[in-house]
Amino acid sequence: MGVPRFIFKVAHQDAWISILVTLVWMLLVIQVMLMILKQYKNADLYGIQVDLFGKWIGKLLGTVYIFFYFVSLVTVYLNYIEVVHVFLYPTLSPFVMAILLAFLALYTVMGGFHVAVGISFIFFFLPQWLWFLLYDPISRMDFDHFLPMFDASFTQIMKGAKVTIYSVLGFEILFFIYPYLSNKKKVRRSAFWAVSFSSFVVMTCTVISIGYFSPHDLSDVNWSVITLYKSVSFSFIERLDYIVVVEWMMIVLPNLVLLLWVISQGLKRIYNVPPKYSLYIISAICVLLASIIKKYDTIHFITNFIAKFGFWLVFIYPFFLLLFVWIKKLLFRKESSQNA
Amino acid sequence: MRRRKVKQGFFPTTINQLKETLEKQFENNSDLMFSSFTHQGKKLAVFYIPYQIESNKLEKLLKTLLSEEKEWTSETLLNEIPLGSGKKTSDLQQILTKLIVGEIFIYIENENEAISYQEESREKRNLEKAETESLVLGPKIAFTESLETNLNIIRWEIRSPDLVLEELTIGKDLPCKVRMIYLKTVANDQDIQTMRQRLQDLDVDMVEDAAVLAQYIEDSETNLFPQLETTELPDRFIFEINEGKVGVLVENSPTGILAPATIFSFLKSTEDLYMRWQTGSFLRLLRMIAIFLSIIITPLYVAIVSFHYGIIPTQLLVSIGKSRAAVPFPPLVEALLLEFLIELLREAGARLPTKVGQTMGIVGGIVIGQAAVDAGLTSNILIIVVAMSALASFTAPSYLLGTTVRLVRFPLILLSGFLGFYGLMFGLCLLIIHMLRTKSLGHSYLIPVYPLNISDFLGVFIRLPIRYNYKRMESYHPKKLFRFPKKEALGKKHMKK
Structure with missing residues (x-):
C-alpha cells in the first residue's frame, strides 16, 4: 500500500522500470525454484535442505526460514493494523484488531490446506472491483510527472527494485506447497502468471501514484494507494477510502493464512511440534507483538529488515541452492558409477 | 429392556393357548380381535386389529374360507385362496409386528404356522398445493406424508427402469422405511455409496421426520448452513435426481432430502426453468x-x-x-x-x-x-x-x-x-x-466457485437458455455428463418439426 512512495524515493519517476526489473528477476527465481523442486519428486524446502546439508545445517536453515516467515507474519499484522489505525479508528485498541485477524487466520488454517487455498482463491477475486474505482485518479493523472524518462541511474533502479521486494514477497511459498499440488506441469505457467499479476498490481499503483501526486507530495504521503481512493466519490457514497481499507482485509488475510500454515508445517517437519499447538502459540505471540509495537518507526524498521532478509533469502539463496543440488547430483552420480 | 426370547417351537398349539398368549401380549390394549370357529370339524382362528385392516377385504376372505366344503390346511389355504399376499409365519414376535401393520392372521389348529394376509388400511391426506415453497408457474402438488403416494408421483414422472428406489429401514425401536432414490445411469457412484453408508450407519431409536434425518446424516452439525437440500416439491426433487443428485424420502414425512447441495442450489428455484431464460436469470440474480x-x-x-x-x-x-x-x-x-x-x-x-x-x-x-x-x-x-x-x-x-x-x-x-x-x-x-x-x-459447499469450474460457473448464476443447458454439473462427475447432444442442441435440432 505504501510501496510507490518508497520506490519513488529511490528511483524517482523511473520507478516503473525498477518494478519491471524485479519482475524479470522473480521469473528467474521461479525458474530456479522449479528446477530445484524437480530434482526431488515430492519434497518441500524443509526436506530438501535436510537432504542437501545434512540434519543439523538443514534444520538450522529451515529454522531460518521459519523465523523469516514469522517476522513476515508479524509485519503483515503490524502494517495492516497501522493502516486501519490511521484511516479508520484512531482509538480502537490494536489488540482487538489483531485478535480478530488472528482468529480468522486460525479458523482458516484449522480447516486444513484446502480451506487455506480456497481463501486465497476467493479472496483474490473478491477485492478486484477496487480497480474500477481507480478511474477517478487515473483521469486526474498528469503525465508530465514521468518526464524525463530513463533519468535514473542503474544503481538507483536496482535499489528501487530492491525496495519493491517486500510487496512481491510471498511467491517463495511455492517451495512449500509444491508437494501438495496435483498438476505439476501447470505449475510454472501459473506461477509466472501469478508473479506477473502481482507485479502488474504494484506497477499500476506506482504509475498512478506518480501521475496523481506531485513528486513532493508523493515523498510525504504514507499509503499513497489508499489516498488515491480518497478522491473518488459518488452521489450516494463519499470517502471510499474507508471501504478500501476494510476491503484490504481480504487481501491481507490470505497472506496471514499462508504464512501461518507454512510456519506450522515447518515446525511440524523440523521439530515435530503438532500444528494444533504451534498454531495457537504463534498466533498468540503475533497478537501480543502486534498490540505492543505501535511506533511507526519500529514498524518501518521491521518491515525494512524483512525486505532485506527476504532479498537474500528469496532472491539470492535459491541460486546457491540450485548450485548445491547440482553439485550433489554430480557427486552422487560419480559415486554410483564408481560403485557400479 | 431385556429382549423377550421367543421359545422355540411355539407352534403347533391349540387355539385356546394361542388366544391366551396373544391376549397376554396385548394386555390392556382392547385392540386385538380374536375369533375362533369350527369349520368342517377343524378349529380355526382369525385374528387381527380391526382399524388397521380393510374390513370388506376381510369379509371376502371369510366368505371364501367358509363357503368351501373341505378341510383346510395351511397349504391349501395358501394355494387356493386367491390373495397374493398370503404368507406363512411361525414366529410369535413376527406375528405381533405384522398384526400391527394390518395383516389378518388365520390359524388352523395343530398346524405348524399361521397364515397372514396383508390387507392394511392406512389413512392419508390427499395431494395438496405446496405451502412453504409456493410457485407461480409450474406443477402445484407437494409431497404428502404417505411414502407410497410420493413414490407413486416420482415413478410416474421418471418412467425409466434406471430409477432406483432402494429401501432401507432405520430406527431400532421404532423402525421407519426410508427410500434412497437415484438414477443409476447418471448419479455418481461415490455419492450413492456415501449416502447409503451414512444411512446404514445410523444407529438411532427412531427417525422423527425427514428434516431430522437430514440432520443426522449431514456432514457437520456445528455448521450454520443447511448442508442437505430439503424440498416439498416433487418437480424440484425430480429435476435434481435427473441432474445426478441422490434423494431420500422418508415414511410419514412430506419432505424430500437431496444431496449434494451447494449454497447456490438453495438459491435456485424450479421456477427459473419455467420462466423464459431472461426473466429466469433476472430473478435468480x-x-x-x-x-x-x-x-x-x-x-x-x-x-x-x-x-x-x-x-x-x-x-x-x-x-x-x-x-x-x-x-x-x-x-x-x-x-x-x-x-x-x-x-x-x-x-x-x-x-x-x-x-x-x-x-x-x-x-x-x-x-x-x-x-x-x-x-x-x-x-x-x-x-x-x-x-x-x-x-x-x-x-x-x-x-x-x-x-x-x-x-x-x-x-x-x-x-x-x-x-x-x-x-x-x-x-x-x-x-x-x-x-x-x-x-x-x-x-465443497461453494461449487463451482471453489473449486472453480468454469463450465458450471455460468449455469449457476444465470439460467441458461435451454439449448445451452445441455450439460449436467461437471463438478459432481455424473456418469452421463450430457443431457442431450451439444451439437444438435445448438442448432435447435432437438426440436422435431
Missing part, C-alpha cells in the same frame, strides 16, 4: 443479491451511523440526522430492537392461523411501525432498512436458508455496532471461511 443485502444492510446502517458517517454524502446525512434526532438510543440498540420486533412478527405470523395472521401483519407492520417512529423509538430510515432486509430474506426459495440468513444477521449487527466496518468485514470474512469449511456429502 435478484434472489442472490437479495440474500446478500438481507445479511448486510442492517449491519451496514449500524456501522455507518455509529462510526463512519463521513462516508455518507452531506445531504443524505442531514436527512438521516433529522430522522434520528428524536431517538434516544445508540444505533446498535435501535437496530436490535427493530430486528427483534420483525422477528417477533414473523414468528407470530408463522404460528397463527392464516386469517388472523393477516390482521396481525397489518397491526404489527403498520401500526407498530408507525407508532414506534412517532414515539421516537426508532428512525424512519431504519424501519425502511429493516423492512427491506426482512423482505429480502423472504426471497430465499429454501426456508432453511432463509432462517440461517435471519440468524446470521444478529452477530453481524453486534459486530458492526461495536467495531464498525472492521467488525462487519470480520464477520463477512468469517462467513466466507465458514462456507469454505462446509461440506455437503463430501463435496
Whole structure:
C-alpha cells in the first residue's frame, strides 16, 4: 500500500522500470525454484535442505526460514493494523484488531490446506472491483510527472527494485506447497502468471501514484494507494477510502493464512511440534507483538529488515541452492558409477 | 429392556393357548380381535386389529374360507385362496409386528404356522398445493406424508427402469422405511455409496421426520448452513435426481432430502426453468443479491451511523440526522430492537392461523411501525432498512436458508455496532471461511466457485437458455455428463418439426 512512495524515493519517476526489473528477476527465481523442486519428486524446502546439508545445517536453515516467515507474519499484522489505525479508528485498541485477524487466520488454517487455498482463491477475486474505482485518479493523472524518462541511474533502479521486494514477497511459498499440488506441469505457467499479476498490481499503483501526486507530495504521503481512493466519490457514497481499507482485509488475510500454515508445517517437519499447538502459540505471540509495537518507526524498521532478509533469502539463496543440488547430483552420480 | 426370547417351537398349539398368549401380549390394549370357529370339524382362528385392516377385504376372505366344503390346511389355504399376499409365519414376535401393520392372521389348529394376509388400511391426506415453497408457474402438488403416494408421483414422472428406489429401514425401536432414490445411469457412484453408508450407519431409536434425518446424516452439525437440500416439491426433487443428485424420502414425512447441495442450489428455484431464460436469470440474480443485502444492510446502517458517517454524502446525512434526532438510543440498540420486533412478527405470523395472521401483519407492520417512529423509538430510515432486509430474506426459495440468513444477521449487527466496518468485514470474512469449511456429502459447499469450474460457473448464476443447458454439473462427475447432444442442441435440432 505504501510501496510507490518508497520506490519513488529511490528511483524517482523511473520507478516503473525498477518494478519491471524485479519482475524479470522473480521469473528467474521461479525458474530456479522449479528446477530445484524437480530434482526431488515430492519434497518441500524443509526436506530438501535436510537432504542437501545434512540434519543439523538443514534444520538450522529451515529454522531460518521459519523465523523469516514469522517476522513476515508479524509485519503483515503490524502494517495492516497501522493502516486501519490511521484511516479508520484512531482509538480502537490494536489488540482487538489483531485478535480478530488472528482468529480468522486460525479458523482458516484449522480447516486444513484446502480451506487455506480456497481463501486465497476467493479472496483474490473478491477485492478486484477496487480497480474500477481507480478511474477517478487515473483521469486526474498528469503525465508530465514521468518526464524525463530513463533519468535514473542503474544503481538507483536496482535499489528501487530492491525496495519493491517486500510487496512481491510471498511467491517463495511455492517451495512449500509444491508437494501438495496435483498438476505439476501447470505449475510454472501459473506461477509466472501469478508473479506477473502481482507485479502488474504494484506497477499500476506506482504509475498512478506518480501521475496523481506531485513528486513532493508523493515523498510525504504514507499509503499513497489508499489516498488515491480518497478522491473518488459518488452521489450516494463519499470517502471510499474507508471501504478500501476494510476491503484490504481480504487481501491481507490470505497472506496471514499462508504464512501461518507454512510456519506450522515447518515446525511440524523440523521439530515435530503438532500444528494444533504451534498454531495457537504463534498466533498468540503475533497478537501480543502486534498490540505492543505501535511506533511507526519500529514498524518501518521491521518491515525494512524483512525486505532485506527476504532479498537474500528469496532472491539470492535459491541460486546457491540450485548450485548445491547440482553439485550433489554430480557427486552422487560419480559415486554410483564408481560403485557400479 | 431385556429382549423377550421367543421359545422355540411355539407352534403347533391349540387355539385356546394361542388366544391366551396373544391376549397376554396385548394386555390392556382392547385392540386385538380374536375369533375362533369350527369349520368342517377343524378349529380355526382369525385374528387381527380391526382399524388397521380393510374390513370388506376381510369379509371376502371369510366368505371364501367358509363357503368351501373341505378341510383346510395351511397349504391349501395358501394355494387356493386367491390373495397374493398370503404368507406363512411361525414366529410369535413376527406375528405381533405384522398384526400391527394390518395383516389378518388365520390359524388352523395343530398346524405348524399361521397364515397372514396383508390387507392394511392406512389413512392419508390427499395431494395438496405446496405451502412453504409456493410457485407461480409450474406443477402445484407437494409431497404428502404417505411414502407410497410420493413414490407413486416420482415413478410416474421418471418412467425409466434406471430409477432406483432402494429401501432401507432405520430406527431400532421404532423402525421407519426410508427410500434412497437415484438414477443409476447418471448419479455418481461415490455419492450413492456415501449416502447409503451414512444411512446404514445410523444407529438411532427412531427417525422423527425427514428434516431430522437430514440432520443426522449431514456432514457437520456445528455448521450454520443447511448442508442437505430439503424440498416439498416433487418437480424440484425430480429435476435434481435427473441432474445426478441422490434423494431420500422418508415414511410419514412430506419432505424430500437431496444431496449434494451447494449454497447456490438453495438459491435456485424450479421456477427459473419455467420462466423464459431472461426473466429466469433476472430473478435468480435478484434472489442472490437479495440474500446478500438481507445479511448486510442492517449491519451496514449500524456501522455507518455509529462510526463512519463521513462516508455518507452531506445531504443524505442531514436527512438521516433529522430522522434520528428524536431517538434516544445508540444505533446498535435501535437496530436490535427493530430486528427483534420483525422477528417477533414473523414468528407470530408463522404460528397463527392464516386469517388472523393477516390482521396481525397489518397491526404489527403498520401500526407498530408507525407508532414506534412517532414515539421516537426508532428512525424512519431504519424501519425502511429493516423492512427491506426482512423482505429480502423472504426471497430465499429454501426456508432453511432463509432462517440461517435471519440468524446470521444478529452477530453481524453486534459486530458492526461495536467495531464498525472492521467488525462487519470480520464477520463477512468469517462467513466466507465458514462456507469454505462446509461440506455437503463430501463435496465443497461453494461449487463451482471453489473449486472453480468454469463450465458450471455460468449455469449457476444465470439460467441458461435451454439449448445451452445441455450439460449436467461437471463438478459432481455424473456418469452421463450430457443431457442431450451439444451439437444438435445448438442448432435447435432437438426440436422435431
